[in-house]
Amino acid sequence: xxxxxxxxxxxxxxxxxxxxxxxxxxxxxxxxxxxxxxxxxxxxxxxxxxxxxxxxxxxxxxxxxxxxxxxxxxxxxxxxxxxxxxxxxxxxxxxxxxxxxxxxxxxxxxxxxxxxxxxxxxxxxxxxxxxxxxxxxxxxxxxxxxxxxxxxxxxxxxxxxxxxxxxxxxxxxxxxxxxxxxxxxxxxxxxxxxxxxxxxxxxxxxxxxxxxxxxxxxxxxxxxxxxxxxxxxxxxxxxxxxxxxxxxxxxxxxxxxxxxxxxxxxxxxxxxxxxxxxxxxxxxxxxxxxxxxxxxxxxxxxxxxxxxxxxxxxxxxxxxxxxxxxxxxxxxxxxxxxxxxxxxxxxxxxxxxxxxxxxxxxxxxxxxxxxxxxxxxxxxxxxxxxxxxxxxxxxxxxxxxxxxxxxxxxxxxxxxxxxxxxxxxxxxxxxxxxxxxxxxxxxxxxxxxxxxxxxxxxxxxxxxxxxxxxxxxxxxxxxxxx
Numbered sequence: 001x002x003x004x005x006x007x008x009x010x011x012x013x014x015x016x017x018x019x020x021x022x023x024x025x026x027x028x029x030x031x032x033x034x035x036x037x038x039x040x041x042x043x044x045x046x047x048x049x050x051x052x053x054x055x056x057x058x059x060x061x062x063x064x065x066x067x068x069x070x071x072x073x074x075x076x077x078x079x080x081x082x083x084x085x086x087x088x089x090x091x092x093x094x095x096x097x098x099x100x101x102x103x104x105x106x107x108x109x110x111x112x113x114x115x116x117x118x119x120x121x122x123x124x125x126x127x128x129x130x131x132x133x134x135x136x137x138x139x140x141x142x143x144x145x146x147x148x149x150x151x152x153x154x155x156x157x158x159x160x161x162x163x164x165x166x167x168x169x170x171x172x173x174x175x176x177x178x179x180x181x182x183x184x185x186x187x188x189x190x191x192x193x194x195x196x197x198x199x200x201x202x203x204x205x206x207x208x209x210x211x212x213x214x215x216x217x218x219x220x221x222x223x224x225x226x227x228x229x230x231x232x233x234x235x236x237x238x239x240x241x242x243x244x245x246x247x248x249x250x251x252x253x254x255x256x257x258x259x260x261x262x263x264x265x266x267x268x269x270x271x272x273x274x275x276x277x278x279x280x281x282x283x284x285x286x287x288x289x290x291x292x293x294x295x296x297x298x299x300x301x302x303x304x305x306x307x308x309x310x311x312x313x314x315x316x317x318x319x320x321x322x323x324x325x326x327x328x329x330x331x332x333x334x335x336x337x338x339x340x341x342x343x344x345x346x347x348x349x350x351x352x353x354x355x356x357x358x359x360x361x362x363x364x365x366x367x368x369x370x371x372x373x374x375x376x377x378x379x380x381x382x383x384x385x386x387x388x389x390x391x392x393x394x395x396x397x398x399x400x401x402x403x404x405x406x407x408x409x410x411x412x413x414x415x416x417x418x419x420x421x422x423x424x425x426x427x428x429x430x431x432x433x434x435x436x437x438x439x440x441x442x443x444x445x446x447x448x449x450x451x452x453x454x455x456x457x458x459x460x461x462x463x464x465x466x467x468x469x470x471x472x473x474x475x476x477x478x479x480x481x482x
Contacts, residue, residue, distance in 0.1 A: 013059050014122040016052035017460060018135050020115070023048055024456050025139040025192065026146075028158040028182045035104055040381070049111060049456070056118040067121040072408050072466050076113050079401040083109060083376070086394045090375020094368060097375045105376035112455040119463025120470075129428050129468055133203055136457075137219055140196050144222050147181035147189065151229060159185060178231050188451045190235030193227040194438040195457060197239055201246045202431020206424035228266055231273040234445040239263070242438030249417055249430040354384045354445070365392035372397060386443035386450070409436065409466065416469050425472045432465040 024045055031041030060067060067073060087106050090097045122128060149155035156170040157180050173179065178186035200220035207213050227239060240263060247255050267273055362383050365374040373395035383389040390399045413433040420426040439458055442448045449455055 011059070011122065011124075012055050013052075013118060014124075014128055014131075016055050017119055017122050017132060017464075020048065020052060020456065020460065021132055021135045022139050024453055025136070026142045026182055029184050029453070030158060035101075040104070040108075043452075045452075045456070046111070049115070052118060053114060056121060060121060067117045070120060070466060070470070072405060072412075072462075073117055073120065075401065075404040075408055076116060079398065079405065080110055080113075082372070082398045082401045083394055086372040086375055086398055089369065089372045090378060094374055096368075097378050102376045102378070108450075108452075109376070112449070112452070113459050115456055116459040116463040116466075119460045120467045121463075123464055123467025123471060125471060126425050126428070126468060129464055130424070132460075132464055133199060133428075136196070136199070137216070140219065140223060143181045143183075143189070143192070144226050147179045147226050147229065150179050150181065158182075179226070179229050181226070183453055184451065186230040187232055187235070187446045188448075188454055190227055190230040190232035191238075191439060191442045191446060191448045191451065191454045192457065193223050193230070194235055194239045194242060194442060195435040195454070195461065196223050197227070198242045198246055198434035198438055199428075199431045199461075201243050201434065202250075202427045202429075205247075205250050205252055206427025206431075224263065224266060228270045228273055231270070233273065235442055236263075236267065236273060238438040238441035241441055242434040245437055246430045246434035249433070250422075250427055358383050359385060359388055362388035362392040366395065369395055371395045381447075381450075383447055384445055386447050389447060389450075406436065406440065409433075409462065412466070412469050416473065419476055420472065425468060429465065429469060429472075432461055432468075435461060436465075 027045060029041075029043060032043050032046070034041045068077070083106055087102055090102055091099045146155060150157055150173050154172045157173060158169075159171060159180055179189065180186055181189050183189040183192060197220060200216055200223065204213055204216045204220065207216065224239075227236060240260065243259060243263075244256055247253070247259065358379075362379050362385070365379050366388075368374050373391065373393045376393050379389060379392045383392070387399070390402055394402075410433070413429060416429055417426065420429070435458070439448055439454075449458075
């Protein structure tokens with residue numbers, strides 16, 4: 001891999017992409033300074049990205065900005081234009097946002113998506129993609145090692161799940177907590193692993209070198225294990241959908257059954273994600289829970305004691321109240337199923353906050369201004385559905401502009417897969433497209449396009465995907481003319 005750094009395909013822009021692919025996944029989310037009015041922070045990675053964008057600007061200035069002329073890039077700029085109009089509408093008309101905070105959110109969207117243009121300009125051949133994949137896999141190995149350290153050795157966690165944590169507090173995981181690794185939360189880590197796993201499948205079927213294929217397979221198994229440890233139901237389902245798509249696109253039909261069997265088998269060995277799926281679909285796992293509980297010490301249950309008379313507290317002139325004092329009782333194995341585990345509470349909470357709070361709030365915001373929405377930041381930092389967030393913040397126009405990006409990428413992918421012969425280019429296009437499909441599925445229940453680490457990596461991969469299709473498409477056209 002290191003020999004490629006001396007090849008003609010390597011430029012300052014491509015070196016910048018390599019640096020980002022290595023730095024962004026590994027470096028934890030330490031805040032450099034916090035933005036007033038929100039617990040979103042500016043971090044070191046923002047300065048690194050600014051430097052890479054400067055390199056890209058200087059490079060493109062000499063060439064006349066050809067990467068801006070790509071049709072996908074034009075749709076991205078159209079989305080930015082609609083976002084700008086939505087921002088002005090929210091500040092001047094609906095007046096329901098803080099101007100500085102809404103502007104900050106708008107600029108963050110531009111920052112995320114601008115890396116598409118950098119990656120697009122950096123791709124000169126498939127060798128760039130091989131280098132990017134190798135560097136990303138190396139960074140993923142670091143993410144895996146750190147996640148396992150959090151799980152089994154109490155390595156520190158940097159989270160942004162609430163305003164206090166986002167200040168850079170060093171935390172440790174509790175027994176029931178799900179791993180974050182270097183990401184802001186377990187959902188972000190899970191979404192990242194979906195991207196990595198689809199790329200792993202693409203490289204596995206595209207590479208001819210057997211040691212490289214074995215190394216890729218081992219990394220894929222470790223990544224799948226980390227995904228399962230996050231216990232993210234939507235990300236696991238997105239992974240299955242995306243990997244099946246990649247295998248079908250590459251006509252590896254006989255691999256679908258074994259991969260699904262292995263994935264589901266590993267899932268069933270994890271109590272956390274299995275319980276979350278069971279609670280989601282009201283499946284009774286009491287027999288499994290009883291079997292597992294025999295290998296664990298019994299947990300105390302707080303219940304009112306029938307052996308003591310309730311204490312009476314007299315207050316005048318208020319009517320006397322009775323206070324029941326709970327007494328810890330070690331339950332028998334038969335009654336242990338009455339205990340409400342942390343997993344069940346988490347599932348009830350995550351579902352309730354989506355259905356009862358976040359999603360109705362987004363729909364109300366959309367109803368106020370269906371065309372341009374109520375502006376960035378108008379539905380707070382979390383919606384847990386990126387499509388409702390799009391509608392709420394930028395309205396139908398922003399929603400349409402955003403999806404034009406993916407419709408154009410999808411159209412190109414289908415044309416490319418139809419024409420391209422079996423090989424590394426075809427495998428990588430299928431793997432990257434599968435990653436996009438997986439992230440789109442993730443967005444049904446997670447604000448994944450606003451997760452900075454995931455968004456940065458995603459738009460780099462999308463720029464690389466379009467760049468690879470452009471280069472390989474020209475080669476195919478030249479071969480057809482001959």
